[in-house]
Amino acid sequence: MSCGGPERAATSARLGVRILRRISMLRQLRTLAWVVVTVLVVGGCASRGALFDRADSELQRGQPESALQTLEPLADSSRNRSLYLLNRGMLLRMSGDLEGSIEAFEEAKRVIGRLDAISVSETLAAWGIAEDSGSYVPPTYEHLLLHAYQALNFLELGRLQEARVEALQIDLGLRRIDPVNGRAPHGGDAFPRYISGLIFEAGRDWSDALIAYRKAAESYERSGVTPPRDLQFSLLRLTDHLELSDERDQLAAAFGIERWPSLDAESERATLVVIVHDGQAPRLLEESLVVPQPGENRFIRVSLPYLQSRPSRLEAIRLIGDGGGVDGEPVEDVAANADRWLSALMPGLTARAVSRNVARNVATRRVEEESRWFGFLFNVVGTVLENADTRSWRTLPDRIHLLREELPPGETTLQLELLTGSDRVLQREQRTLNLGPGETTVISVHWIEGSLIKPLANTKR
Amino acid sequence: MNSRVQVLGMLLATVFLLSACATQVDRVGMEEEHDLSGRWNDADSRMVSEEMIEDLLGRGWIERHRDRTGEMPTVIVGDVRNLSHEHINTQTFIRDIERELINSGEVQFVAAGMDRDAIRRERLDQLGNVREDSRSPSGRELGADYMLTGTINTIMDVDGRTEVAYYQVNLALTSLADNNRIWVGQKEIRKVIRRGLFRS
Numbered sequence: 317m318s319c320g321g322p323e324r325a326a327t328s329a330r331l332g333v334r335i336l337r338r339i340s341m342l343r344q345l346r347t348l349a350w351v352v353v354t355v356l357v358v359g360g361c362a363s364r365g366a367l368f369d370r371a372d373s374e375l376q377r378g379q380p381e382s383a384l385q386t387l388e389p390l391a392d393s394s395r396n397r398s399l400y401l402l403n404r405g406m407l408l409r410m411s412g413d414l415e416g417s418i419e420a421f422e423e424a425k426r427v428i429g430r431l432d433a434i435s436v437s438e439t440l441a442a443w444g445i446a447e448d449s450g451s452y453v454p455p456t457y458e459h460l461l462l463h464a465y466q467a468l469n470f471l472e473l474g475r476l477q478e479a480r481v482e483a484l485q486i487d488l489g490l491r492r493i494d495p496v497n498g499r500a501p502h503g504g505d506a507f508p509r510y511i512s513g514l515i516f517e518a519g520r521d522w523s524d525a526l527i528a529y530r531k532a533a534e535s536y537e538r539s540g541v542t543p544p545r546d547l548q549f550s551l552l553r554l555t556d557h558l559e560l561s562d563e564r565d566q567l568a569a570a571f572g573i574e575r576w577p578s579l580d581a582e583s584e585r586a587t588l589v590v591i592v593h594d595g596q597a598p599r600l601l602e603e604s605l606v607v608p609q610p611g612e613n614r615f616i617r618v619s620l621p622y623l624q625s626r627p628s629r630l631e632a633i634r635l636i637g638d639g640g641g642v643d644g645e646p647v648e649d650v651a652a653n654a655d656r657w658l659s660a661l662m663p664g665l666t667a668r669a670v671s672r673n674v675a676r677n678v679a680t681r682r683v684e685e686e687s688r689w690f691g692f693l694f695n696v697v698g699t700v701l702e703n704a705d706t707r708s709w710r711t712l713p714d715r716i717h718l719l720r721e722e723l724p725p726g727e728t729t730l731q732l733e734l735l736t737g738s739d740r741v742l743q744r745e746q747r748t749l750n751l752g753p754g755e756t757t758v759i760s761v762h763w764i765e766g767s768l769i770k771p772l773a774n775t776k777r
Numbered sequence: 778m779n780s781r782v783q784v785l786g787m788l789l790a791t792v793f794l795l796s797a798c799a800t801q802v803d804r805v806g807m808e809e810e811h812d813l814s815g816r817w818n819d820a821d822s823r824m825v826s827e828e829m830i831e832d833l834l835g836r837g838w839i840e841r842h843r844d845r846t847g848e849m850p851t852v853i854v855g856d857v858r859n860l861s862h863e864h865i866n867t868q869t870f871i872r873d874i875e876r877e878l879i880n881s882g883e884v885q886f887v888a889a890g891m892d893r894d895a896i897r898r899e900r901l902d903q904l905g906n907v908r909e910d911s912r913s914p915s916g917r918e919l920g921a922d923y924m925l926t927g928t929i930n931t932i933m934d935v936d937g938r939t940e941v942a943y944y945q946v947n948l949a950l951t952s953l954a955d956n957n958r959i960w961v962g963q964k965e966i967r968k969v970i971r972r973g974l975f976r977s
Contacts, residue, residue, distance in 0.1 A: 422864070430976065431976070432972060433972065433973045433974055433975055433976035434974060434975050434976065435975070435976050436975060477858060477859055477860075478859075478864060480860070481859065481861070481862060481863065481864050484861070484862035484931075485862055487862075488862050488933050488935070491933070491935050492935050492940075495935055495936065
């Protein structure tokens with residue numbers, strides 16, 4: 317058994333108490349049932365949810381290494397292997413161990429690839445026992461972010477060719493879902509496509525970059541979000557360079573942009589990309605409804621997940637150099653992706669919760685025919701086991717901000733400011749970077765509740 | 778008696794079950810093909826390198842070089858870029874090419890990349906640390922006449938749970954003296970991957 321955290325443990329324990337109170341005629345069983353419920357609830361729930369809560373606190377204190385140690389017990393759980401590897405990859409990234417992160421993410425891809433096929437036993441368990449009884453299969457938006465973060469790992473190590481492989485895997489993954497348009501059904505493909513465009517552009521694959529940028533812009537618009545200004549300029553620059561004048565003019569009119577810097581294929585200027593991973597992704601919690609069955613000593617319990625967002629105070633980023641300041645912009649809203657995914661999933665989850673209660677009811681009746689006491693126990697245990705699946709990739713950020721700036725090559729001192737909505741500086745980081753001519757340098761910063769976990773580093777292609 | 782047979786039967790069943798769970802390793806010959814995932818693997822790398830080098834060596838440019846210079850051509854393997862959708866270790870492919878070239882006996886072969894850097898470092902190190910009569914002198918490396926470069930590309934076609942992976946390997950031999958393309962070779966592999974609907 318595995319559950320979502322102390323809240324769920326408390327809810328389940330309260331449920332156990334309520335069940336026992338209402339069945340006064342089965343006094344002899346009360347002690348035994350109490351033991352069973354306590355063992356199940358306390359023993360099981362203390363595990364995964366508590367580990368993640370502790371890891372969250374450690375991250376908020378700016379200690380990704382400790383968070384990784386905390387999650388280590390999950391490494392041997394085959395059901396949670398993919399979840400462990402996703403979090404491991406992210407925490408190693410935050411710790412600055414990009415090679416370790418690459419290894420973890422590659423293993424995560426292999427594990428998730430195997431989970432692509434249907435497991436009959438896990439499917440039956442999800443319909444008949446509990447939602448979280450199967451292996452963790454990440455939703456599409458998490459799967460896409462796995463590739464996006466792996467691409468960032470490679471980019472930050474200066475391995476553009478391998479980052480390009482990730483960009484192609486993003487495209488292939490989306491074509492597996494939607495062979496015609498290559499779209500993610502509930503969004504989440506905009507940022508991965510945008511990063512793909514950056515990768516192709518850094519490798520001077522102009523047409524591939526344009527295709528990726530186009531798809532990114534389409535995805536932002538489908539989600540009701542205006543494409544980031546940098547993406548708008550990129551589209552104009554590339555359509556101009558590839559002499560697609562009709563498309564360029566349409567885009568310029570749609571974006572309201574009259575002038576843009578032209579693409580100079582032979583340019584010696586360096587490109588700096590700063591990406592700030594802001595906050596912690598929303599976590600899934602459980603909401604339970606327990607109803608006594610009229611005229612029976614049985615209970616119906618429906619447990620469904622809901623999202624609790626964890627936004628930070630960070631609202632904007634700014635890079636200040638010799639030539640003035642450049643503002644970044646949000647390019648990915650993980651919380652919104654999670655929300656869309658859960659909304660789409662909810663009808664199916666509700667149907668499964670109902671089916672589990674029906675199955676449990678039928679089974680309880682059968683057991684009651686043999687023994688009323690065992691029937692009662694069966695119903696209690698089944699009710700306690702009825703849990704929502706509250707697993708998610710919790711070390712993801714809440715939002716991602718990005719800025720791109722063309723700079724003269726050579727040594728340069730820059731200052732990154734992380735700002736609140738009222739322009740108050742939350743954190744200021746100054747670094748001297750050595751930018752190569754014609755090269756793209758990618759820098760990542762993880763910001764969680766006041767802790768700048770991964771400071772600026774000078775990594776370049 | 779009956780209960781003893783039952784106990785024995787249960788013991789045997791347990792042993793069988795446990796042995797089925799144990800890790801099993803089978804050594805297999807290098808010639809045997811084991812394509813587990815449908816991705817680029819060692820067999821693909823070996824097959825492509827063998828066939829392409831056979832084609833490269835049979836095109837008459839070696840004879841022309843010998844006629845012109847009176848010596849065997851010297852070849853260096855440059856960059857083989859992975860433009861596919863998989864993380865392919867191009868180093869193993871480069872090693873396969875190098876092996877085929879050396880074993881052909883038709884060309885001289887010089888080290889490139891990290892190998893060459895390591896050799897140069899070792900030679901530098903010898904200067905201060907090795908007896909003079911056993912020292913390898915600097916400045917006597919054999920210069921390459923030709924460089925072999927290439928790319929590995931893929932085109933993926935997806936239809937439901939069936940995928941067709943089309944691998945295209947391009948190699949080109951270029952004269953270092955005048956950038957003249959001496960040989961261009963191409964080898965394709967097509968794999969049909971049917972992803973299972975069910976898992977255990």
